[in-house]
Amino acid sequence: MSLTPEQKKQFRTLGHNLNPIVMVAGNGLTENIQLEVDRALEDHELIKVKFAVGDRDVKKAMIRDLCSIVEATLVQEIGNIALLYRASQSPNPKLSNLLR
8 A cells, every 4th residue: 555645744743752562673573573563553553663673674674574464554664663554444543543
């Protein structure tokens, strides 16, 4: 899914105050991490994921792989933090970062 520049700007603004929900360490994208990111995206729609990986190329590959696995869109990547978005099937106004 492609986002318009206006949507990306809005999501970056909303994501500025968010804290990372999931941390990915050097042992890669395990099944548990994938499930947790998938659950978090379903609940919150817009999340931050922190990557504690030393190599920049490995980190970019992991972000790209994670986005394709959980079918999310990369909104922004700054340093070790990636801001991911995926629209929820039935968003909960109390949990969604977009509806609060």
